Amino acid sequence: MVPHLTTALTGPLLDIETKMLENEAAIERWLRTQWLEHTPPFYASVDLRNAGFKLAPVDTNLFPGGFNNLNPAFMPLCVQAAMSAVEKICPEARNLLLIPENHTRNQFYLQNVAGLANILRHAGLNVRIGSLLPEITEPTTLELADGAKLLLEPVKRNGHRIGIDGFEPCAILLNNDLSGGVPEILQGVNEQFVIPPLHAGWHVRRKSEHFTAYDRVVNAFATEFGIDPWLLNPYFGVCGKINFQERTGEECLALNVEALLMRIRAKYSEYGIKSEPFVIVKADAGTYGMGVMTVRDASEVKGLNRKQRNKMAVVKEGLQVSEVIIQEGVPTFETVDEGTAEPVVYMIDRYVVGGFYRVNTARGIDENLNAPGMHFKPLAFETGCSLPDCTQAPDSAPNRFYAYGVVARLALLAASLELEQTAPVESTVAA
Amino acid sequence: MVPHLTTALTGPLLDIETKMLENEAAIERWLRTQWLEHTPPFYASVDLRNAGFKLAPVDTNLFPGGFNNLNPAFMPLCVQAAMSAVEKICPEARNLLLIPENHTRNQFYLQNVAGLANILRHAGLNVRIGSLLPEITEPTTLELADGAKLLLEPVKRNGHRIGIDGFEPCAILLNNDLSGGVPEILQGVNEQFVIPPLHAGWHVRRKSEHFTAYDRVVNAFATEFGIDPWLLNPYFGVCGKINFQERTGEECLALNVEALLMRIRAKYSEYGIKSEPFVIVKADAGTYGMGVMTVRDASEVKGLNRKQRNKMAVVKEGLQVSEVIIQEGVPTFETVDEGTAEPVVYMIDRYVVGGFYRVNTARGIDENLNAPGMHFKPLAFETGCSLPDCTQAPDSAPNRFYAYGVVARLALLAASLELEQTAPVESTVAA
Numbered sequence: 001m002v003p004h005l006t007t008a009l010t011g012p013l014l015d016i017e018t019k020m021l022e023n024e025a026a027i028e029r030w031l032r033t034q035w036l037e038h039t040p041p042f043y044a045s046v047d048l049r050n051a052g053f054k055l056a057p058v059d060t061n062l063f064p065g066g067f068n069n070l071n072p073a074f075m076p077l078c079v080q081a082a083m084s085a086v087e088k089i090c091p092e093a094r095n096l097l098l099i100p101e102n103h104t105r106n107q108f109y110l111q112n113v114a115g116l117a118n119i120l121r122h123a124g125l126n127v128r129i130g131s132l133l134p135e136i137t138e139p140t141t142l143e144l145a146d147g148a149k150l151l152l153e154p155v156k157r158n159g160h161r162i163g164i165d166g167f168e169p170c171a172i173l174l175n176n177d178l179s180g181g182v183p184e185i186l187q188g189v190n191e192q193f194v195i196p197p198l199h200a201g202w203h204v205r206r207k208s209e210h211f212t213a214y215d216r217v218v219n220a221f222a223t224e225f226g227i228d229p230w231l232l233n234p235y236f237g238v239c240g241k242i243n244f245q246e247r248t249g250e251e252c253l254a255l256n257v258e259a260l261l262m263r264i265r266a267k268y269s270e271y272g273i274k275s276e277p278f279v280i281v282k283a284d285a286g287t288y289g290m291g292v293m294t295v296r297d298a299s300e301v302k303g304l305n306r307k308q309r310n311k312m313a314v315v316k317e318g319l320q321v322s323e324v325i326i327q328e329g330v331p332t333f334e335t336v337d338e339g340t341a342e343p344v345v346y347m348i349d350r351y352v353v354g355g356f357y358r359v360n361t362a363r364g365i366d367e368n369l370n371a372p373g374m375h376f377k378p379l380a381f382e383t384g385c386s387l388p389d390c391t392q393a394p395d396s397a398p399n400r401f402y403a404y405g406v407v408a409r410l411a412l413l414a415a416s417l418e419l420e421q422t423a424p425v426e427s428t429v430a431a
Numbered sequence: 432m433v434p435h436l437t438t439a440l441t442g443p444l445l446d447i448e449t450k451m452l453e454n455e456a457a458i459e460r461w462l463r464t465q466w467l468e469h470t471p472p473f474y475a476s477v478d479l480r481n482a483g484f485k486l487a488p489v490d491t492n493l494f495p496g497g498f499n500n501l502n503p504a505f506m507p508l509c510v511q512a513a514m515s516a517v518e519k520i521c522p523e524a525r526n527l528l529l530i531p532e533n534h535t536r537n538q539f540y541l542q543n544v545a546g547l548a549n550i551l552r553h554a555g556l557n558v559r560i561g562s563l564l565p566e567i568t569e570p571t572t573l574e575l576a577d578g579a580k581l582l583l584e585p586v587k588r589n590g591h592r593i594g595i596d597g598f599e600p601c602a603i604l605l606n607n608d609l610s611g612g613v614p615e616i617l618q619g620v621n622e623q624f625v626i627p628p629l630h631a632g633w634h635v636r637r638k639s640e641h642f643t644a645y646d647r648v649v650n651a652f653a654t655e656f657g658i659d660p661w662l663l664n665p666y667f668g669v670c671g672k673i674n675f676q677e678r679t680g681e682e683c684l685a686l687n688v689e690a691l692l693m694r695i696r697a698k699y700s701e702y703g704i705k706s707e708p709f710v711i712v713k714a715d716a717g718t719y720g721m722g723v724m725t726v727r728d729a730s731e732v733k734g735l736n737r738k739q740r741n742k743m744a745v746v747k748e749g750l751q752v753s754e755v756i757i758q759e760g761v762p763t764f765e766t767v768d769e770g771t772a773e774p775v776v777y778m779i780d781r782y783v784v785g786g787f788y789r790v791n792t793a794r795g796i797d798e799n800l801n802a803p804g805m806h807f808k809p810l811a812f813e814t815g816c817s818l819p820d821c822t823q824a825p826d827s828a829p830n831r832f833y834a835y836g837v838v839a840r841l842a843l844l845a846a847s848l849e850l851e852q853t854a855p856v857e858s859t860v861a862a
Contacts, residue, residue, distance in 0.1 A: 028555025029525055032514070036522055076508055080782050083463070084515055091467055094460055124459020351511050 016055060016231055017403045023225055024402070030224060031350070031409055038416040040350040042085050042173070042195045046408040047358070047370075048343045049330035053273055054231045055403060056330050057411040058280075060210055062200045063177040064346060065101070067119065068111035069376040070354035075119070081348035082123035088349070090171045090193045096125040097162065097169035099155065099186075101176050102133050107145045114150050116175060119348075128167050130155035132176065132183050160191045171195060177202045179286055199422050206284045207325045208238040209422065214414035221410055232407055234328035235263050238284060242324055244313040250302050253281065256326045258298040264328050275331065278366050281312070284323035291321050292368040294329060331365045336377050340365050345408035352405040447486060447662055448834045454656055455833070461655060462781070462840055469847040471781040473516050473604070473626045477839040478789070478801075479774045480761035484704055485662045486834060487761050488842035489711075491641055493631045494608040495777060496532070498550065499542035500807040501785035506550070512779035513554035519780070521602045521624045527556040528593065528600035530586065530617075532607050533564050538576045545581050547606060550779075559598050561586035563607065563614050591622045602626060608633050610717055630853050637715045638756045639669040640853065645845035652841055663838055665759035666694050669715060673755055675744040681733050684712065687757045689729040695759050709760035709797050712743070714752040722752050723799040725760060762796045767808050771796050776839035783836040 020027060045064035046057045070078070086093060098120070100113045117127045131140075131152040142150045153164040162185060163169055171193040178201025186198065198204075214233065222229035237256040242249030257279055264277035276296060283291040291312050295301055304312070313321055334341045339361035346354045362373035451458060476495035477488045501509070517524060529551070531544045548558045562571075562583040573581045584595040593616060594600055602624040609632025617629065629635075645664065653660035668687040673680030688710055695708035707727060714722040722743045726732055735743070744752055765772045770792035777785045793804035 025552055025555050025557050026525075028514070028553070032518060032522055032555055035518070073504065074507075076505075077511060080508060080511055083459070083782070087463060087466070091463055094457075121456055122459070124456050124463055126456050351514070 016227060017400060019225060019227060020403050020406055027225070027406060030221070031406075031413070034413055035350050038413060038420065039088075040347075040412055041200065041415050041419065042089065043346075043348045044412050044415055045347070046345050046411040048345060048404055048407060049234075049332050050334055050343065050400075050404075051330045052333040053271055054330060055407055056232055056234045057214065057407060058234060058327065058330060058342075059207070060411045060415050061177075062196055062205070062415060063101075063175050065109055065112050065175065066344065066356065066376065067115035067346070068108060069344075069356040070115070070346060071356075074354035075122075077351070078119045078346075078348055078353045079122040081351040081353050082119050084351070085349035086120075086123055086125065089195060093170040093193070094126060095167060095169040096120055096127050096171045096173055097130045097155070097164065097167070098127055098173045099130050099132060099176050102131070104131075104133065104136075104142060104152070110142060110144055110150055111146060111148075113175060114144060114148055116173075117150075120173070125171075126167075128153060128164055128169070130162070130164050132185065155185055157185050160189060162186070162189055162192070174198075174201075179203065197419065197423065199424060200419055202285050204422055205418070206323065207282070207327075208236065208284050208323075210411075210414055210418050211236050211325070211327070213417035213421070214411060216417065217410050217414045230267055232410065234330055235260055235267075236325055236327040238323065238325055240284075240323045242322055244304065244309040244321065247309075250304075253301045253324065253326070254298040257281070257295055257301055260326050260328060261296075261298070278329035278331075280327045280329050280368065281324055282327065282368075283312075283321040284325045286321070291324075292370075294367050295326075329366055332369075333365065337361070339363075339375075340367070340369060341377070342369055343404050345404055347408060347412050350409070350412070352408060355401075355404070355408075447658060448831060450656060450658060451834050451837055458656065458837060461652070462844070465844055466781050469844060469851065470519075471778075471843055472631065472846050472850065473520065474777075474779045475843050475846055476775055476777050477842040479776060479835055479838060480665075480763050481765055481774065481831075481835075482761045483764040484702055485761060486838055487663055487665045488645065488838060489665060489758065489761060489773075490638070491842045491846050492608075493627055493636070493846060494532075494606050496540055496543050496606065497775065497787065497807065498546035498777070499539060500775075500787040501546070501777060502787075505785040506553075508782070509550045509777075509779055509784045510553040512782040512784050513550050515782070516780035517551075517554055517556065520626060524601040524624070525557060526598060526600040527551055527558050527602045527604055528561045528586070528595065528598070529558055529604045530561050530563060530607050531583075533562070535562075535564065535567075535573060535583070541573060541575055541581055542577060542579075544606060545575060545579055547604075548581075551604070556602075557598075559584060559595055559600070561593070561595050563616065586616055588616050591620060593617070593620055593623070605629075605632075610634065628850065628854065630855060631850055633716050635853055636849070637754065638713070638758075639667065639715050639754075641842075641845055641849050642667050642756070642758070644848035644852070645842060647848065648841050648845045661698055663841065665761055666691055666698075667756055667758040669754065669756055671715075671754045673753055675735065675740040675752065678735075678740075681735075684732045684755065684757070685729040688712070688726055688732055691757050691759060692727075692729070706762060709762075711758045711760050711799065712755055713758065713799075714743075715754035715756045717752070722755075723801075725798050726757075760797055763800075764796065768792070770794075770806075771798070771800060772808070773800055774835050776835055778839060778843050781840070781843070783839060786832075786835070786839075 041062055043064055045061045047059040049056055049058050098117055103109045120127045129152050132155060136152050136154050139151055139153045144150055155162050156164055169192060173195050181203040182198050218229045218233045237260050239249060239252045239256050242253060260279050261277055268277055278294055278296045281293040281295055332340055332342050336357045336359045339359040340363050341357040341359045344356055344358055345352060357377040358369050358374055359377055360369040360371060360374040363369050363371060472493055474495055476492045478490040480487055480489050529548055534540045551558045560583050563586060567583050567585050570582055570584045575581055586593050587595060600623060604626050612634040613629050649660045649664045668691050670680060670683045670687050673684060691710050692708055699708055709725055709727045712724040712726055724743060763771055763773050767788045767790045770790040771794050772788040772790045775787055775789055776783060788808040789800050789805055790808055791800040791802060791805040794800050794802060
């Protein structure tokens with residue numbers, strides 16, 4: 001189930017992997033000491049791109065929605081990590097309310113919710129699923145494609161708490177990324193643990209803040225282990241105040257694209273990389289692969305046609321795009337089932353608990369794969385990411401996956417820093 | 432790889448398993464809150480006996496020596512749990528010194544040491560192996576049967592610290608049960624983390640103290656979940672001041688045996704169990720299955736012949752037996768490869784990380800299996816113990832294993848209580 005790598009990979013990536021293997025104990029210790037100062041998010045998934053010459057995260061999701069895609073053999077790892085997370089955040093908790101996205105027709109997403117609820121139950125919590133959908137006015141059982149059933153119940157507000165009829169949760173786990181803002185029923189809830197905190201939602205998050213934090217993390221890591229940080233980090237720039245519909249801000253965007261392409265070209269030349277650099281322009285807030293463009297030349301972002309502008313202007317739940325991030329494109333050299341593929345690594349607490357490949361046979365190596373036509377390869381990870389085998393070649397599957405797990409955890413650490421920085425200042429109460 | 436159960440198991444054990452499955456979230460929470468008050472040992476293994484009508488621990492080992500027998504698929508679980516343990520005990524630790532038993536010729540034990548060192552390395556520690564053997568005066572490489580190599584180095588004392596040449600450990604992990612007492616080189620070491628603490632050694636431990644603590648644990652658990660504690664707990668009695676060579680204390684032993692058999696007969700009659708009760712007489716301190724006798728009638732312990740007395744008088748490393756525990760015998764109804772079998776569950780920190788079956792084709796269902804002729808079935812556990820499947824029958828393999836994991840963790844909790852009680856009182860320094 002290991003993906004076929006279309007390149008011999010004899011370039012710098014092998015160096016990175018060799019370095020990671022040689023320094024495994026030191027890397028694990030470095031991460032361990034980072035977690036003494038920073039609290040990992042309850043869970044996260046990271047999209048990686050392996051270009052052969054570099055290995056970098058391109059997106060970090062704090063409301064992961066693909067637990068159904070994980071290798072079932074890794075479920076005990078998920079349960080153990082969830083136990084560890086619960087022990088840290090709310091050890092006394094008995095009841096947990098899971099609040100999913102408002103997708104009642106997406107079978108894959110519903111299976112993710114069922115899988116996540118299962119993990120939490122095995123970790124020792126009574127789990128019920130609270131829906132924010134106005135049409136869920138009473139307990140509603142949905143039939144899943146795999147034959148399982150999922151019970152959605154309406155969330156009720158009670159003072160500064162939420163719950164469902166006959167169920168008083170001590171903890172609320174959001175699997176809803178709040179793209180549309182914090183729903184009224186969740187505002188001011190302060191007598192229960194809300195996990196992750198509300199400011200992890202896309203109404204507050206900016207990809208540029210995440211990658212600024214990632215810069216700090218990867219620079220510290222790269223200095224410690226003598227690695228060029230660029231090999232683990234995509235360059236990026238930001239363009240605020242853009243309005244695709246009114247065509248304002250195009251000039252700023254074009255200048256940023258050009259500047260970024262120049263920096264990438266210099267690095268490509270330094271490493272003797274022959275391929276043509278490209279950048280990805282995407283909304284600075286939001287997810288679901290909407291509002292994403294691959295750009296090879298600054299001229300491409302000027303004079304966009306109506307269709308292109310519409311595509312870029314709005315992401316999930318009607319969120320208007322007024323800020324964009326321009327990120328170095330990292331081509332993927334991985335293919336699975338003859339489709340272009342990128343690894344997605346799943347983490348709970350500070351542990352890598354699994355992963356899968358996002359595969360899109362309709363997309364190229366320089367395109368966003370989170371798009372119609374994608375499918376998932378749940379069994380792609382043959383071994384856990386915590387077990388590199390030093391007797392095998394650095395590019396053998398278990399070792400490549402160890403490197404994936406390291407880079408994913410660097411992104412996880414960046415998410416911790418990001419959440420620390422964006423946390424609302426709590427009002428101090430005089431004694 | 433699931434053992435064939437020779438009984439249909441329609442008796443009370445199914446009730447226990449059903450109860451455990453129904454209460455899984457509550458049991459996990461109960462355990463979680465216990466760990467808020469008690470620190471789990473770094474690692475432990477528990478020998479269980481499944482009699483069909485009861486499921487109980489019969490021995491708890493705080494220096495587990497069978498990591499080589501675990502299913503390799505569970506290694507990521509071991510690494511994750513070891514990360515969690517290290518994070519709690521010594522997060523800043525970089526170097527760890529592993530001190531094994533003085534068995535340089537036992538290939539299986541050496542593979543255990545290699546396996547344990549591997550887990551710790553993957554968890555982020557530099558691990559070196561320090562031998563207490565006087566003949567190891569310089570670094571010595573041993574070839575293992577599986578082709579791997581193991582480097583043993585002489586332990587050096589330096590003030591209140593120990594280490595090996597060129598290696599300053601912050602933590603010492605003992606995989607040596609100290610049956611012969613605390614070696615001089617380890618006495619007064621107080622500037623490093625010693626894991627587990629020295630008083631976990633067999634020079635201090637008494638099985639009767641462990642099972643006294645287990646009584647407390649299992650009574651609390653059984654009350655919480657409405658289970659007859661006897662179904663999870665072997666009755667026991669103790670006899671101090673016995674001298675097998677001089678034949679003193681035989682009367683005390685016989686009286687205890689008779690009293691215990693009477694209590695067991697009453698329970699057998701309550702549950703309609705037809706088989707003949709028996710007890711196990713064994714040294715209250717020590718391990719390795721030496722000094723163990725199966726007794727069906729009090730008269731059997733009077734007038735032992737020389738061979739029997741010699742067998743009972745001495746356990747590992749010449750430790751003289753002067754105290755014995757008389758423990759209710761729990762027959763095993765499990766067979767693997769046509770041999771009598773008992774499950775051994777492995778834990779690191781508070782997590783079940785694997786297990787195997789100890790199989791002995793030369794022994795009966797009422798005998799000690801830790802004896803010549805035993806072998807191990809590493810792949811016996813088909814799934815992790817954290818994942819019972821409620822859609823399967825209570826006696827299906829994953830569910831039986833969940834129950835094993837619960838009972839093993841009750842014994843782990845008892846070990847925590849035991850270590851708290853036997854901890855030396857630290858001298859208070861006036862300020």
